Amino acid sequence: MRWPGGIAAGLVIALTLGTLGAVAWRAGFALRLGPADWAAIRFTVWQAALSAALSVTLAVPVARALARRRFFGRAALVTLLGAPFILPVIVAVIGLIGVFGRGGLLNEALALFGLGPVSVYGWHGVVLAHVFFNLPLAVRLILQGWLAIPAERFRLAASLGAPVGRLLEWPMLRAVAPGAFAVIFLICLTSFAVALTLGGGPRATTVELAIYQAVRFDFDLGRAAMLAVVQFGLCGAAAMALRAAGAPETLGAGLDRVVERHEPGGRLIDTLAVALAALFLMAPLAMIVGRGLPGLLELPAGLWAAAARSIAVALGATALTLVMALALALRGGALARLSMLLPLAASGLVMGTGLFVVLHPVIAPRDVALVVTMLVNAVMALPFAARVLAPAVAQAEAGHGRLADSLGLHGLSRLRWLILPRIRRPLGFAAGLTAALSMGDLGVIALFAGDGQATLPLLMVRLMSAYRMEQAAGVALVLLAISLALFWAFDRGGRVDAAA
Amino acid sequence: MHHRLIAGLALALAASPAVAQDRTLTVYAPDYFASEWGPGPAIKEAFEAECDCTIDYQTGDLLPRLKLEGARAEADVAIGFDSTEMKQARETGLFAPHGVDTGALTLPIDWDDEVFLPFDWSYLAFVYDNEALDEVPGSFEELVAASDDLRIAIQDPRSSVSGLSLALWAEEVFGDEVEAKWAKLAPKITTVTPGWSEAYGLFTEGEVDMVLSYTTSPAYHAIAEEDDTVSAAIFEEGHYMTIELAARLAGSEEPELAEQFMQFVVSPEFQSLIPTSNWSYPSALPQAEWPEGFQTIAMPEKAIWLPEDEADAKRDAAIEAWRQGLSQ
Structure with missing residues (x-):
């Protein structure tokens, strides 16, 4: 299956080079x-x-x-x-x-x-x-x-x-x-x-x-x-x-x-x-x-709501990243390699601003603040997740690809019976990595957030700008604990019943 | 589950008659302003009680957002501009005269701008722990000449209004010598942070002896934490003022509400909320009516302030002198 990889690559290119293009189109280049x-x-x-x-x-x-x-x-x-x-x-x-x-x-x-x-x-x-x-x-x-x-x-x-x-x-x-x-x-x-x-x-x-x-x-x-x-x-x-x-x-x-x-x-x-x-x-x-x-x-009142928001964003980003990383790994080739690299070079701020420029005429940016944050986090974590998954997918194909061909396994059933059972561990690891990276990212939410949309990192920033350093340190600890717990849970989940 | 549904329905029914407030005042504000630890919520409550309307805060970087949105901005009012960005804000051409009589203002300088209305202000100052620091500089000159053991955290003038104000302050005090003074100050500057809160965090952690903040910072510790160990060093050359501003947008769909809000900004009700929620001086309240903690903190005798054209003209040179001086 090559087309899902094509879509994933398209999304990555749109969010990295596309958003940069949008910013440049809005402002022109300062060539000095x-x-x-x-x-x-x-x-x-x-x-x-x-x-x-x-x-x-x-x-x-x-x-x-x-x-x-x-x-x-x-x-x-x-x-x-x-x-x-x-x-x-x-x-x-x-x-x-x-x-x-x-x-x-x-x-x-x-x-x-x-x-x-x-x-x-x-x-x-x-x-x-x-x-x-x-x-x-x-x-x-x-x-x-x-x-x-x-x-x-x-x-x-x-x-x-x-x-x-x-x-x-x-x-x-x-x-x-x-x-x-x-x-x-x-x-x-x-x-x-x-x-x-x-x-x-x-x-x-x-x-x-x-x-x-x-x-x-x-x-x-x-x-x-x-x-x-x-x-x-x-x-x-x-x-x-x-x-x-x-x-x-x-x-x-x-x-x-x-x-x-x-x-x-x-x-x-x-x-x-x-x-x-x-x-x-x-x-x-x-x-x-x-x-x-x-x-x-003395944890602040909004803590658990912010934590829930952060976790929701992290889980959404994780699902999206895994689908994209899998699609890219199945497609392979130069386009997939480029897509695994581009987000490393991209600036999250330029991405956020570009999305603002593109979205603003269509929809109020704050209505989609959390979705946009999720999208940006997903793309930013993609290089790491993809690098974990790609070799495992290649290995599964190399080992059992011919057998699957002879059985006529294609499309989703090939994914279901051939690939997924063999990449559980890297899949768990990649998921844990993505969820934790997304959890801790302040990212573009600061550019977009409205009332009642604060994530945990943004809550920390707000406390710090109101002299409440000790409370901010408490929130930092909660953030650390949730990040590690998410990583551990996914990584562990990939190991259960999986061959070492 | 069932109970919750019924309770929810009952609540919705009970609430519906009160939804006569269908007018909404959209206010763009910086994130800190509208957060539950900023002045936003109390101001919203007070204004909604008198306007029969709803305030809808939209938070984020004020000026970047307005520039991006241009005439499509939804805001009726924007609050929280810093006086150093007044010229850029004015140049967007998005604002209408506030229509407020500026005679009520109690700033140490004259203010008659027709568009930007000050709602609070403070002096920039180096803040220290008065139990830990023995030799407190009494002037900017003394700070520069202080021992290199002194550890100071400041903010980057390329990413924060307080950092930029510091660069302008130094420029104003030292003139042509400013770059050399920065170079002399450099060994004492432990680190430069992007914004105020990172630097202030280093100070409360004990990482630095002094931090660039405001003369009103000690009031926070005195009032909210009953801690009198934090003081601001008063410099004899004078202190640079930070003034925060509100303006109403020309393209507003609720011009009367916006005008009403601008009047509200200078009302005693709004003004008396400012000191203990934004930890700064109110802009239209006589000093005698400030909270006690604000009466006792040290007050500079001389205010330094650059009009917007002058500040804008000096900005690039002041930042470059800062960068060169600290890069040597």
Whole structure:
């Protein structure tokens, strides 16, 4: 079935390039980049490269340890390590400041040794946050590479006394690491919320931040459109490099197998790698819980309604994303690959503004605020969901496609009997990822919302702009809990009765 | 299930006679204004009691939205413009004279604009914890000269009205030297946030010693939290004013209601709601009638204010000086 994939691709292109076109059509292009813009472009590329390099480098020892050790709580740790990736940025910043801020855990620990204090604000704060978000992804991608090395080879190498690292692991890393680097580089190119508070000043301005300023403050749509084109250009170039580097088209779903290795030593290094990574990734989560607890006693009245709205939007976005990702995976080809990439380069704000321009003559934007938010969230999460599903679908087709052909299984029945039963786990993982990403996204709702349409992130913003920081921290904790619960429920649902 | 249905029906029947209020005043307002923690709900209630109409708030970025919608805007009234964006707002040509006698205003400056009507105001100020900070700068000059250990959070002039007002304030105080002063201030600026709330959050978390906010911020802590430890540093060069404005739209389908609302804005009823819901000074209420917490907080002696043309002319240079000074 190719036509559903065509429709999905059409929707993605309409929402990314189409909305940009609408903004440009409304305002025209401002075809000039000032020195501040060039500074923003340089910083954007530079911080993304550094963030990706650090994430991948640090992920290697962690992935190796997880690949070759079996220990109590390993499965739980693998799941929890994924948490930062789905953490709402607005919430994560609270946790990062709790650990790395002036009064944070790190500086308190340093003070015990008469050291410090160190400041988290500046370009290194942006990079730190990006590593926090993307280290889990890097670990996942590289762990995948380790698990792909057949156990027989490790056994053979061990029996011959051959150097495992040079013969097996290094070639694997050379094949996998560039792809992991490229994916994370791409994600960091368009990330913007992180740079907002931790950036320290105008030196840490990214292109996406410049788009935010152009749309929401200067209301210079021509400039916003121009910058959005620059961003598509940057991502396009990075994506081409990604293909040239032979990047994986997958995010890896099932990781519970431990490589059987017959190699003594390295236990200390492995223990250290896993412990440090767990500390780095878990401490901010603990701080979010700590800061949020007092706020739980005075949660605002509208909380549960907002939570219900957020969950409804997240579930809607998840359903839509899964259908689109499946359709694209079944279609395959260049158009599908492009559709999996475009949302990574798109600016959510430009998308929202473009939709406003298109919808406004037809329908009052606030009447469709939640639907629009759902649509934008669905498209923004598509690259991740599609990368999880596409390889699984391809595998199912490769393994049983001919049999299905001979049985005359086509269309929906082929999906029902051939594909779906074989992709339950990645489907659950993709659903969890999408739901959690959508939950935490403030997104375009801020541009559209009317009375009684606040989502949880918007509720947080409202509390913060009314001096109610403690209540906002309480809402952040609720948001974190719901995001993780949604992820866990879907991921878990995919595992029930599914072959590992 | 059944009971609920019946209860619902009964409620609907009971409510129907009261739906004589079929006139609606559509008010565009910033998100914070209409939220349940802003002044919006109380103002809605008070106005609806006297107008026999319904206020319908539509929230979002005020000026971007009006520019996008142009003549198709549904608003009868727009409330919550910042005075730094007055010129851009005026240039949309969407507004009609407010028709209110500005003689009732109690601002520290003269105001006779026929289109934009101030509903509240405050002074920009650096706010600090008076139990933690020992050496409080008494002037902008002293702030610049303060030890580099001082940690300050400010807002980005490219994305927030308070940040832009700060850039204009510094420009007004330091003139040609402003870029050098920013460079001298740079080591003390811990971070620059996109908006007010992120910076203020860093202050309440104890991440910074001072935060760019308003002279009225201490009143929030004093009144809502019974906490007297928050103060605003008063600078002898004077303080930049932030004035929030309302205007009515020329294309309104309810011009009389809109006019009535503009009159309501300067009424004692509206004005007395402002201090403890928007945490700012009312624009048309004598100081003697302000709540107690507002009487006791420190008040600058000199107001700095740039008329819209001047502010607009200086805007780009002020932002560039800020960017250059902080990028060195």
